[in-house]
Amino acid sequence: MDYGSLGFQALAAIIKIAFMILGFLMPLASILTWMERRQSSMMQDRLGPNRANIPLPWKINGKQANWRMWGITHFMADALKFLFKEDYVPSKAHKFLFMWAPIMAMAPALIVAAIIPFGPPLCWGELLQKGAACNQPVPLQIARLDIGLLFYFAIASLSVYGATLAGWASHNKWSMMGGLRASSQMMSYEVTMGMAVLGSFLVFGTLEPGAIADAQTHILSLGSYHTSWGIFTQPLGFILFLTAAIAETKRTPFDIPEGEPEIIGYFVEYSGLRFGMFFLGEFLEIVTSSAIMITLFFGGWHWGTWLDNTLQAHLPNVFFVVVMFALWTMKVFAFCAFQLLIRWSLPRFRSDQLMRLGWQRLLPISIANVVATALIILWAQA
């Protein structure tokens, strides 16, 4: 099939969407639900869930053989449990919004994945060719949008509707308060988030995530600063973005909307699979925000010129793509684990402390970061 045709591009996009959702986002987010419990228990000198297993049809030493895998199948057991639980809807709830709120909370996290570059371009037609030359590169990114990260902010800010509507539609004062807190928190931290990324825009000169990732070919280059990883050109921007991103996922230390000890949260009335969607949506947000941070600050799928070029020169294109995708997945996975580490290490903020941190500390610092970055770039270009 001709590469340039619309049919080919549409087919490629559908395949990429299916791969990203079914092959990457959903499995990783599901495993994270188990990993969070297992990792936190290891951090706290416990063992954590290691019991769930799949029984195998034979016996070892008279005992039923099973496939245990350190309890990794717990996420399947959880999903199965959610499926068979009662789908409770409060009698005074707004039925329509109550049913749609979980979807509105989970869908943005999936949509955001459209702009994430997850590997080097695939050379269609020359899959087994070694080297960088490529006639028909298929970018491993579902949508190459010029607005790029603006799309990310637009869609990510939609997920606040899920939380707020869930809180309002439940007809429960606790979930209402949770929804209000969610909306105030997410709006506040989106401002910081946008400001934190502005510095990266100034450095890379583009909003398109694929182009930003491709710009970071060196891990650290002192000569041409804009080709090194974003963490080195925008260290402060990274910390600000990380803080805001954790606040966006509504997890400890910023779990004000959930706040188990005071209000149970905007999903207090939810049960079964609908609660499961909120739950999974939270982990999807971790994955996507990790991937965005990798793209902006850790070079996307790049691992420095030496490794990239060596692998590209010695591996057929298709294997090169697979290897780089696996390495990129490792990066994302490590970042998810880091977010879990933060969630299980830090105490939570109070609501007013959270607002003060967001508006009085992070926002001025992020604006100062943008100004300083602009001045430095001006000086470097002059």
Next chain:
Amino acid sequence: MAVGVKVVNRPGSLAQQAYLPAIAEGLGVTFRHFVKNFFGNVSGMRKKTDIVTIEYPEETKKYPPRNRGLHRLMLRDDGQVRCVACMMCPTVCPAHCITIVPEEAPDGRIEKRPKIFEIDELRCVVCGLCAEACPCDAIRMDTLDHAKPTTRRADGILDKEELMSRGTTSTAVQGGVGAFWREKVEGVPQTPPAGDVFPAGPPTGPVPVTREPGKGT
């Protein structure tokens, strides 16, 4: 002014106010624990890790030696029950879980022995008063075991054979050598029973205990 506001000033260095050094330190602590436990667990060296979890069905925690647990009835040197049915333990038992029906001992050396000795482990409050009240070291609670769960309440009642199955001989002086050395008592045989376990006549001191290897005291 109804409500006073007390302003708390929290001075601190810039590093304290920025949270970041403290956050890094905290993350370091949790990460060290994670690495130690994770790699210790994966490489099969559980002993080297800090993990305190006991994986229950496969591992059990040993009770401490002074633990009060399931009852047992101790044995005489000839394997008979040590209990002389003095009714001390059912009297002192606050939960009324001990049932003793005494009967006359047939051999004449002891006046009484329990015909029925039952303990309802479901009622027992594990206070240990029965073992404390026992004058002849016949009932003990040192099995380092707990009452097993049962599906029927009747199974929670242990009878004499069950209690004696965990019993061993005691190092305590074995009393109740018998009435044959007293004045003639009607209905009691006046000759000591055959057998070389007990010497005829009054006890002269502690009876030497023959222990079988593998059995406790």
